[in-house]
Every structure is written in C-alpha cells, then in structure tokens.
Amino acid sequence: MKRGKWLLLIGFGALAVSPFFLWERAREPAPDFSYYLEAPSAMRLVEVMSGRLDLERRDVVKKALDAAGISYREEHVSNRIFNGVNVIVELGEGSETLVFLAHTDRVAEAPGANDNASCVAAGIDALKILTKEQATKGKRLRFIFSDGEEKGLQGAAHHANNNDLSTVYGVASFELCGVGDAFGIWDVVGPALNSPIVAVLQKAGQNLNIYNATHGAVPRFGSDHLAFSKKGLAAVGVTMLPRDDEEKLRSYVDDPNNPKWLLNFVRPTIFRTYHTSGDGPETIQPVALDMTTRLMVETVRVADQAK
Numbered sequence: 001m002k003r004g005k006w007l008l009l010i011g012f013g014a015l016a017v018s019p020f021f022l023w024e025r026a027r028e029p030a031p032d033f034s035y036y037l038e039a040p041s042a043m044r045l046v047e048v049m050s051g052r053l054d055l056e057r058r059d060v061v062k063k064a065l066d067a068a069g070i071s072y073r074e075e076h077v078s079n080r081i082f083n084g085v086n087v088i089v090e091l092g093e094g095s096e097t098l099v100f101l102a103h104t105d106r107v108a109e110a111p112g113a114n115d116n117a118s119c120v121a122a123g124i125d126a127l128k129i130l131t132k133e134q135a136t137k138g139k140r141l142r143f144i145f146s147d148g149e150e151k152g153l154q155g156a157a158h159h160a161n162n163n164d165l166s167t168v169y170g171v172a173s174f175e176l177c178g179v180g181d182a183f184g185i186w187d188v189v190g191p192a193l194n195s196p197i198v199a200v201l202q203k204a205g206q207n208l209n210i211y212n213a214t215h216g217a218v219p220r221f222g223s224d225h226l227a228f229s230k231k232g233l234a235a236v237g238v239t240m241l242p243r244d245d246e247e248k249l250r251s252y253v254d255d256p257n258n259p260k261w262l263l264n265f266v267r268p269t270i271f272r273t274y275h276t277s278g279d280g281p282e283t284i285q286p287v288a289l290d291m292t293t294r295l296m297v298e299t300v301r302v303a304d305q306a307k
C-alpha cells in the first residue's frame with residue numbers, strides 16, 4: 001500500500017473511534033423523581049430516566065403513571081436468561097385492540113435518552129391526554145412499557161407468547177422519539193403490508209401535517225414489534241427523524257456495514273448517538289417528544305373511527 005493510502009486509512013480509523021473518546025464524559029447523576037413532579041413534562045421524564053438502571057427506569061414509569069392517576073398492571077417476565085416486568089396500561093372499549101409498545105430498558109453503554117426513554121415519556125403524556133377523553137368505543141388501546149427489548153425482545157416476546165392476540169388490530173413499537181420533525185414507519189413487510197395499522201399511522205400523520213414515509217424490512221435493527229409479526233400480526237416500528245435525513249437513513253438501514261458509516265458525522269442524525277454514551281438528554285428535542293405524543297393520540301383517535 002502506498003504511503004498516502006496508509007495515512008488515509010489511519011485518518012479514517014482515528015475518526016471512526018473518536019466518538020468513543022470525545023463523547024465519554026462524566027455525567028451528572030439523573031435528577032430525582034421530585035424534579036419531574038415539580039413540573040411534569042416528557043422532557044423532564046427523559047432526564048429522570050437517563051442513565052438509571054433498568055429497574056429504576058421501570059420504577060420511574062410506574063411513579064409517573066401513579067402521579068397521573070393512570071392504572072396499570074405488571075406482567076412479570078422470567079426465563080432462563082431474563083427477569084423483568086412489563087408495565088401495561090389498557091384504555092377504552094371495543095372488540096379490537098391497538099397495541100403500542102415503548103421499551104423502558106437501555107443498553108449498558110448508553111444513558112438511553114433517545115433509546116428509549118423518549119418514546120416512554122411521550123407515551124405517558126399521550127396516556128394522560130387519552131384518559132381525559134371519552135373512552136374509545138371502536139378500539140381499545142393496550143400500551144406496553146416493555147422490558148428487556150435490548151436483551152432480545154424479552155418482554156414483548158413473553159407478552160406475545162402468553163396472551164390472547166386474537167383481538168389485535170395492529171402493533172406499533174415506538175423507538176427513538178426524541179429527535180426530528182418527521183416519522184418513519186418501518187418493517188412494513190409481510191402482514192404489515194397494506195395493513196390497517198400502517199394506514200391509521202399515515203392518516204394520523206396527515207391529519208397533523210407531519211411528514212412521514214414507510215420503509216420495508218430493516219434487518220439489523222429490530223424492535224418489539226417483531227415478537228408480534230412472528231405471530232402473523234401486522235406489526236411495525238415507528239421512529240422520529242429529521243426529514244432531511246430520509247435518504248441517508250434509508251441507505252444506512254439497508255447497508256449498515258458499509259465502512260463509510262464508521263465516520264460518525266456521516267451517519268444519519270439518530271444513529272450518531274445510538275447505543276453510545278452520547279445518547280443523553282442533551283440530544284433530545286422537546287418538540288419531537290410533543291410531536292410523538294400528538295401522533296400517538298391521533299393514531300388512537302383515527303383507529304377508533306376506522307373499520
């Protein structure tokens with residue numbers, strides 16, 4: 001190899017590993033739950049959850065639901081490799097069930113603000129709004145704050161394996177809700193193709209004037225919905241993103257092993273902090289959380305009216 005090429009290679013290598021050093025920072029411990037109670041907001045809940053242990057994050061979710069007067073049940077998940085709890089809220093009436101998921105756990109190396117405290121916090125705000133409205137008649141909502149997603153979709157799989165799914169209308173797993181002004185519906189394949197759940201998400205986006213688009217299979221980045229699509233149900237992932245990143249994100253998820261992505265700044269925004277120590281609350285945009293909350297609420301309303 002020529003000297004120039006070597007230099008280029010070393011340069012690339014240094015850039016590739018730089019995020020691990022530059023972003024490694026001593027973080028302040030997360031604020032106490034009282035910080036959230038002072039002025040409850042999705043942003044504050046993200047701050048309280050970030051960096052905490054999984055069981056503390058789950059506890060924060062339960063306390064936030066308690067504070068809002070929203071009742072829930074706990075579903076214990078226990079097997080050879082995992083012990084945890086799904087926190088489940090059910091709302092409304094109707095013969096069909098819309099299932100939303102947002103996982104509460106995080107990977108050890110990341111504080112887990114965007115992945116996935118963001119979607120949990122937006123979901124709690126959506127439930128606060130929905131519980132104040134007249135109960136849905138056409139569709140009930142089951143919101144699962146799932147555990148062990150990062151350990152192999154443990155909570156979602158347990159739920160899918162141990163509950164009657166015959167009334168399920170569609171499943172949406174919300175992942176990365178804290179950055180962007182648009183949303184993507186992904187893994188639109190198999191039973192999800194031309195499914196009502198995709199249609200109601202799109203209609204809700206249209207009603208709210210939020211740009212959105214669908215994507216087919218995303219092999220490397222699964223989420224909780226996969227536990228349900230395995231059972232033959234229409235189940236998709238939903239992720240917020242900057243609209244300007246659409247093309248880049250499509251090419252990233254289609255070819256995540258391409259060496260060019262080693263350069264952190266080349267990646268689509270939401271993958272710059274994904275599963276790294278950089279996934280802290282400072283990256284979260286309150287407007288994106290608010291957009292997610294509105295999308296969840298509108299999707300429930302649209303689904304309730306849908307056939």
Ligand SMILES: [Zn+2]
Pocket residue numbers: 103115116149175176
């Ligand atoms: Zn996640």
